[in-house]
Amino acid sequence: MEGKNEILQKIRDPSLTGKMKLILLLALPAVIENFFQTFIGFVDVYFLSKIGLAEVSAVGATNAILAIYFAVFMAIGVASNIRVANALGANNAERARHIGQQALILAVLFGVLTGVVTLFFARPLLMLMGLEEQVLDIGEIYFRIVAIPSIFMSLMFVLSANLRGAGDTRSPMKVSIIINVIHAALGYALIFGVWGFPEMGVAGAALATVASRLLGTLLLIYYIQHSEKLAFKKSYWQVDWLHQKELASLGSPAAAEVLFMRAGQIVYFGFIVSLGTDVFAAHQIAGNVEVISYMVGYGFATAVTILAGQQIGAAKTDAAATYAKLGSWMALGLMSVLGAFLFFFGDWAGSLFTEDAAVINNIGIALKVSGAFQPFLAVLITLTGAYQAANNTTFPMYLTAVGMWVIRAGLVYFLGIYLGWGLTGVWIAIGIDIIFRAGALTINFIRGNWMKLEKAAEPKTECHPQTTKETMSACVNNY
Incomplete structure (x- = not known):
């Protein structure tokens, strides 16, 4: 399998054009992967909108809780992605393989833990959203089916992150396409009861999602096992506390950042719910349309994280900064175009989901506002990837805490409810x-304060207790 390092050797070019080509080469598969990953939620919302807005609101509220789970899974993935990229940048493939497997141990642990939490606390968690009884009942069904087997979500996040850290953005893209085609077909069949399948409504949507994630996990393991740099080694499944500490030191702030974001989201979602189920449904639909633009930003952030991470691992900090700047400008350009689309065609997009004129109007207004800030969102997403590559997950965490809890939640209440601006506010x-x-x-980036190189993985001066004869040469070479 051709990974990113092989690709880089073919087109490594110090020129500006060469760097842009390299960013695109890595970003485009990631954009496609992100698009198809997002398509799972888009399809569920689209199909369920044909049943009723209560179902849309239920899935939206459930996804707000699931986003907290994702925060933990993503943090493990971010830490593993960066450590793998740093190790390969330093030409230390054995270290990359080992820390990638240690991250998977964490993925299994937290996947099982969140599944148990869902089993016992699904309804109380959803009650925090202040949902109407009908929406709460529907949401509980969806939440239990999707989230009890959380281990598949967790493994997909980390397996994909490991592949991307090694520069392989194509394999996760292929997996994403396959599972989303299957998810769309199976979801349609189970929601509406066609092709001999029972009509299951929201439960059918949830089952299709779980089935697609199970398949995705198996396919990603297949690609890992066919990777020269990441294929599993039996001895690396023993818990290595030094590597676990490295992952925690980088992943904990990343997890806290997303947790601040998602917890704040739950708070302001509660404010939106108070405006009415139809308004909340409009908000969810607008978010599912806007996320298409998000995925472009995350694709370029993936490329920046990989390239900057490898350059930092190779002690080429100026080159890392160059990739961060170029990736940000390229994302800004493309997301500005998508922002214009959201601004001018928001009402049309809303009409694809519902025939309710008031809901369509709310969707259109939300997407007009959203379109105006897409250039800023491009910079936010891409530079966050650069900070993560530079082992600086703390500064984005603090910003997110202030942004979500002071600015966003506070202004949602003030503008949306107190001033009565509704979804526009x-x-x-x-x-x-x-x-x-x-x-x-x-x-902070312009001032040169975005790197935290002291957080980078330090080489070991002696072998850890789990070192085997098979890995002794790597240990001697300070892996």
């Missing part, structure tokens, strides 16, 4: 938060 608040965080990241 909600999305203006979101935009102001994004502009604030993008600006702070940019200023």
Whole structure:
């Protein structure tokens, strides 16, 4: 299998054009992967909107809780991605393999833990959203089916992150395409009861999601096992506390950042729910349309994290900064175009989900506001990837805490509820938060304070207890 390092050797070019080509080469598969990953949620919302807005609201509320789970899974993936990229940048493939497997141990642990939490506390967690009884009942069904087998979500996050850290953005993309085609077909069959399948509504959507994630996990393991640099070694499944500490030191702030974001999201979602189920449904639909633009930003952030991470591992900090700047500008350009699409065609997009004129109007207004702040969102997402590559997950964490809890949640209440601006005020608040965080990241980057190289993995001076004869040469070479 051709991984990223092989690709880089073919087109490594010090020129500006060469760097841009390299960013695109890595970003485009990631964009496609992200698009198809997002398509799972998009398809569920689209199909369920044909049943009723209560179902849309139920899935949206459930996904807000699931996003907290994702925060933990993503943090493990971020830490593993960066450590793998740093190790390969330093030409230390054995270390990359080992730390990647240690990250999978964490993925299994937290996947099982969140599944148990769901088993016992699904309804109380959803009650925090202040949902109407009908929406709460529907949401509980969806939540239990999707989240009890959380281990598949967790493994997919980390397996994909390991492949991307090694520069292979194509394999996760292929897996994403396959499972989403299957998810769409199976979801349609189980939701509406066609092709001989029972009509299961929201439960059918949940079962299709779980089935697609199980398949995705198996396919990603297949690609890992066919990777020269990441294929599993039996001896590396023993818990290595030094590597676990490295992952925790980098992943904990990343987890806290996303947890701050998702917990804050639950708070302001509660404010939106108070505006009515139809308004919350409009918000969810608008978010599912806007996420198409998000995925472009995350694709470029993936490329920046890989390239900057490898350059930092090779002690080429100027080159890392160059990739961060180029990736940000390229994302800004593409997301500005998508922002224009959201601004001018938001009402049309809303009409694909519902025929309710008031809901369509709310969706259109939300997407107009969203379209205006897409350039700032591009900078926020891409520079966050650069900070993570530089082992600096703390500064984005602090920004997210302030942005979500002080600016976004506060302004959602003030503009949306207190001033009575409704969904317009909600999305203006979101935009102001994004502009604030993008600006702070940019200023800190320009000042040169974005790298935390002391957080980078330090070489070991002696072998750890689990060292085997098979890995002794790597140990001697300070892996």
